[in-house]
Amino acid sequence: MKNEETMLRLKTIDGHLRGVIRMMEEDAYCIDVIRQIQAVQAALNKVSAGILENHLGSCVTTAIRGEDPAERERVLKEITDVFETATKV
Amino acid sequence: MKNEETMLRLKTIDGHLRGVIRMMEEDAYCIDVIRQIQAVQAALNKVSAGILENHLGSCVTTAIRGEDPAERERVLKEITDVFETATKV
Amino acid sequence: MKNEETMLRLKTIDGHLRGVIRMMEEDAYCIDVIRQIQAVQAALNKVSAGILENHLGSCVTTAIRGEDPAERERVLKEITDVFETATKV
Amino acid sequence: MKNEETMLRLKTIDGHLRGVIRMMEEDAYCIDVIRQIQAVQAALNKVSAGILENHLGSCVTTAIRGEDPAERERVLKEITDVFETATKV
Incomplete structure (x- = not known):
């Protein structure tokens, strides 16, 4: 995914989230609000x-092909960390 | 959580998400962006x-104490549905 | 889902998990092991x-139709709790 | 995490899961069963x-430092895939 596409998607998701706020303001049915929040979360996952x-194709590849073992370890540790958090949100 | 509190939280989360878009615009480090997206998702979970x-204390309670079995079944089915989706997002 | 079906499913998942342990013993490819663990988790979600x-159709319905407000509150609180945890695992 | 530690943990989780099946057999309270299933899932995440x-410190590092671009791409694609699935289970 290119940066422009990522930005475009995030802006679309932001529009979606503002739609959820409007739903709350208009006293929408709770379950419908929860479903829209879940749709926002699924879009954020993507x-x-x-x-x-x-990141893997750029920074991580550069670090791993580089000669600094501490930097290699750092970038790999970050991947494991965001993976672990991904299982929790 | 009262509706006002929910709305306030959603607006704060929206501010957070717009911050993520700015991070992308300013070419922030990928992992930092992912972490902020995960923080947005955790806040949406809450x-x-x-x-x-x-919803459980209002609509669901009313439906279950009411005399319409189809309505009772409907509200309970919705809970199971959003629970099942919650495990996926 | 009836109790017998739940039990049968859990036993199948346990068989699946023991298969994952065998994969580890036979030095299977890491990504394949992770994928099988994720399949086990998806099955547990169901x-x-x-x-x-x-639970909603039995205990929760009984409690909500009953006359003990503390009990009603307790069963509803539990639903919110497992929902919140569901978003995290 | 070493392979032996992983295997040991998986065996412990399997014991936990068999405990959940016993809980079902003994007609344990639904919410308690769900909580134990969620604990199993959290342990599987770890x-x-x-x-x-x-995997990142071994196969992925070797592939990225190697000279086969298709292999590099393959291992990186797998990381993104399991990450994306991790957000769903």
């Missing part, structure tokens, strides 16, 4: 995966 | 739980 | 949703 | 993260 894909 | 709590 | 469905 | 950490 964006995160796209950003990670970019 | 809002959903708050909305569900309200 | 079982949880089935158990919740049963 | 194991997956440990396996991924190993």
